[in-house]
Amino acid sequence: MAGPLTSLKVLDFSTLLPGPYATMMLADMGAEVLRIEAPERVDLTKVMPPFDGKISTAFSYLTRGKETLQLNLKQTEAVEKVKELVRDYDIVVEQFRPGVMDRLGIGYDTLKAINPQLIYCAITGYGQTGPYRNRAGHDINYLSLAGVSSHCGRADSGPPPMGIQVADVAGGSHHAVMGILAAVIERQQTGEGQFVDISMTDAAFALNAMSGAACLAGGQEQAPETALLNGGSFYDYYRTRDNRWLSIGSLEPQFSARLCETLGLSEMKSLALSQNPEDQQTLKAALKEKVSEKTLAEWQEIFADQDACVEPVLTISEAAEHPQLKARGMVIEVDRGDGAQQRQLGSPIKFEKASS
Incomplete structure (x- = not known):
């Protein structure tokens, strides 16, 4: 190549x-x-x-x-x-x-x-x-x-x-x-x-990266569901009405505010910014209840134009058809050796020039 x-x-x-x-x-x-x-x-x-x-x-x-x-x-x-x-x-x-x-x-x-x-x-x-x-x-x-x-x-x-x-x-x-x-x-x-x-x-x-830094230099051992990014906050996955999943990563204030407004939970904006575990669990419970009320397709439509860090959990075949991954050429066709074409994962590294 x-x-x-x-x-x-x-x-x-x-x-x-x-x-x-x-x-x-x-x-x-x-x-x-x-x-x-x-x-x-x-x-x-x-x-x-x-x-x-x-x-x-x-x-x-x-x-x-x-x-x-x-x-x-x-x-x-x-x-x-x-x-x-x-x-x-x-x-x-x-x-x-x-x-x-x-x-x-x-x-x-x-x-x-x-x-x-x-x-x-x-x-x-x-x-x-x-x-x-x-x-x-x-x-x-x-x-x-x-x-x-x-x-x-x-x-x-x-x-x-x-x-x-x-x-x-x-x-x-x-x-x-x-x-x-x-x-x-x-x-x-x-x-x-x-x-x-x-x-x-x-x-x-x-690969431990931030959790490793916290442990080795700060003495803070991380356990499941205790930290910001591993389930200890509202940054998590939520089950929809049709047993699919929605990812919510609205950590920054502008994103969490938009999330709460979109879900009709404006009164909980402050909880998203709180470092109190109890506040996080309160917001998390409210999000679980809200997300369970609609199907994944309905949530996709609701958040389609919302810049809130909320995205559906897709299967691999669904991801392959997503317009973003298609636009990036992440599915390619390769000769499998017998004259037929085979769909494969593309290379994630993109260069301006095709060759040196």
């Missing part, structure tokens, strides 16, 4: 979600990506339902814009092929546990000796160091150990199993791309490559 990274070539040894998502982002921005696929070890996303025709929807999405080369890395010829390829590549991305690439004979030190300008990014659950470096894990585990799950969800039901893979994508994939591109900039200045160590747990811990 055309884009600002057309000068970069990437060797991708990763499987499943974090690494492939990261290299898909690089491919979307123009990088040339070659997937190294193990013929004896099937990538689970390749056989994961649902399927579009004979192709897994997850696999076709994560491999778009990439070429594939099958190599059995346990064979000497395959290792030599990788060493030959790396002379002409800028970036290596791998997602094995620490030490695996070394045992295969194609670890960072070996490849760096062949290509000193190589940028090598290793994405793992816990990083290259520390007592958990060789421990197995998945998204739910990384979020748990990073403290994220502790302050999400409801007080009476605990943390929710997320519908998206936060540590994998927002943690591993995005931080990997940032680290890689930072190393590219450094290489432009020094001529030297770099090892980029991405831990999905580290990245998830960093």
Whole structure:
């Protein structure tokens, strides 16, 4: 694909979600990506339902814009092929546990000796160091150990199993791309490559952001439904008459005033600005009752022209048809490999120019 990274070539040894998502982002921005696929070890996303025709929807999405080369890395010829390829590549991305690439004979030190300008990014659950470096894990585990799950969800039901893979994508994939591109900039200045160590747990811990700052510097541990943004205020979701949900994020005074006026709750404007938990719960109860009186479609019509930070909770298919996301080109059509077109999520990164 055309884009600002057309000068970069990437060797991708990763499987499943974090690494492939990261290299898909690089491919979307123009990088040339070659997937190294193990013929004896099937990538689970390749056989994961649902399927579009004979192709897994997850696999076709994560491999778009990439070429594939099958190599059995346990064979000497395959290792030599990788060493030959790396002379002409800028970036290596791998997602094995620490030490695996070394045992295969194609670890960072070996490849760096062949290509000193190589940028090598290793994405793992816990990083290259520390007592958990060789421990197995998945998204739910990384979020748990990073403290994220502790302050999400409801007080009476605990943390929710997320519908998206936060540590994998927002943690591993995005931080990997940032680290890689930072190393590219450094290489432009020094001529030297770099090892980029991405831990999905580290990245998830960093996602705590404001709640983490409050805890570490202010000593305030955040529990579910106790803070401004995690259900402790009227900033929340509300069930409609037809069992859909409406999101209300009217935090600023001008927005909360408009919200209360629109709902016929003008007398409660001051409660929205109060830091007293009891006031927040009083307003919240009133909002629950009001929102339950109408359907989601009715609320959408009422708030269509109101700049009040009130929006419907849409399904993915509904979101794909929303005029804002359509205008932004967030649904694209891609050749799925058999001549048919497949709808996919578009790239959220937009550039003024199509190519560098």
